[in-house]
Amino acid sequence: MNSSVSGHPARLDPIPGILEILDRAAMTGTNKLGLLLTLIDLAPALEGDAPSVTQTRIAKRYLEIHWEHARPYPYGGRTVTLRQSSARKRRGDGTVADDTTAMQEIHGLRELLECGDRGDLREKPLEIVERRLDGTDLQSEWNEAFETALAKVRANLLRNPVRLLQRLPGDPEPFLYDVTSDNSALTFLPGVAQSLTRFAGVLRPLIEFRFAQAVMRINRESLQLPINDVYSHLFGRDRVMPSPKMREGLVEIQRGRCIFTNVRLSKTGGSLDHVVPWSRARLSQVENFVMTTLSVNSSKSDSLPAPAAMERWFQHIDTNSGELQECADEHGWLTDFDSVRRVALHIYRALDASTGVWDFEHGIQPLGVDGKRAVLGLLSSPASST
Structure with a gap:
């Protein structure tokens, strides 16, 4: 005080x-x-x-x-x-x-x-x-x-x-x-x-x-x-999560593999993850959902992604934006990657460099000054979301 x-x-x-x-x-x-x-x-x-x-x-x-x-x-x-x-x-x-x-x-x-x-x-x-x-x-x-x-x-x-x-x-x-x-x-x-x-x-x-x-x-x-x-x-x-049918569609969009680890997913056995964690921001747009393995989702939990994981998410959006839009339309779901990107940008701006973020190879690691700079550079470019 x-x-x-x-x-x-x-x-x-x-x-x-x-x-x-x-x-x-x-x-x-x-x-x-x-x-x-x-x-x-x-x-x-x-x-x-x-x-x-x-x-x-x-x-x-x-x-x-x-x-x-x-x-x-x-x-x-x-x-x-x-x-x-x-x-x-x-x-x-x-x-x-x-x-x-x-x-x-x-x-x-x-x-x-x-x-x-x-x-x-x-x-x-x-x-x-x-x-x-x-x-x-x-x-x-x-x-x-x-x-x-x-x-x-x-x-x-x-x-x-x-x-x-x-x-x-x-x-x-x-x-x-x-x-x-x-x-x-x-x-x-x-x-x-x-x-x-x-x-x-x-x-x-x-x-x-x-x-x-x-x-x-x-x-x-x-x-x-x-x-x-x-x-x-x-x-x-649970009340604001996609239906099992929509989750199957997300697995298909990811060609049956986790976007972070490339591990093969069963059509109905994937675990849905909020890339920007639900505890950080209430983002239910389809672009904030990815299907992972249960072990990956448990490891990431409520952590924000590290730079390498963020890059793979952006690659996923760039590659599959049209299919994600179609999936959202088919299931009457929300879609707006630019809103997700801007919210994520403000969250990372507010982070201390010592904050732990999730890396798919090494688990929870400090974001670091260079890591924060890299993520902010990625999130600051609307062109990357097209």
Whole structure:
């Protein structure tokens, strides 16, 4: 923590500040935790030392994070809905809202899909839902309902977590962001986006676990929930993974071999790896998926690739970009290598040269100054992604 000067409140450094929020901030629901996750997810995609991000972009990412939280939770032979707020607020029509604005709006959007005979999409990530509704009879109604939900969530975020997130005992100065004068955006304080990017792999699981604990507390009057099951229900990665059929397609694109080791894969026996780890960034584009052996995936785990591994990934994208696009189109999946590349660029920029990265021959090794320079050179060239 920085010391106060001339009687003014101290300004916390961003990472200790977030830990203070997790430890000391007053919460009746998950809004503040959801905002923290949103900021961590957005930080690697932002340019500049003190970037701004619109309230609309924040609200959209906030909805994407919470979308799958509305899935029915299996409990005692039935399914239940997990609430995310212990506060009950009376609406203008006399009814009582017993959940956060985001969750209420998400439940409404899920009902729209059910009524429009697209209930199968309720279990897909929100980005996939939007892609698969493109050009359908339901698209116009969905777009209108989604924009209404987005506006309500944006307004609610500004009223509560955006304005209250940084209010802590001792009344420190803002340590993550300032709100623009017209309330349309947040401006990260200098260096904050880089700090969030650098420490995302540590911060995100802490925040998610605190989130799961909050959901358990909010629902404990009627439900006795095991923490591991709640955490998995809210944040498990299985729900945003490609189908077995799509994985078979990825194996075929790789000519049946691991792109890192050239070891032959069985058509259905490969292990799907996020090249830029899921713990670092929530990147579900097809270009961030490769099929490896189970031993390679276990060895790499949540580590970033070393320079040689990054080069092989780029070669894979260069060689197979057309087939990857076709695979994504066939399965209604996301595709955008340039977005993946730019996020990876910001992550590596924020790394210390001593950070361990995964090398397919030697395991985890320090990135090193020369290694960092090599990776940044590769990621800085959009031409390499064509």
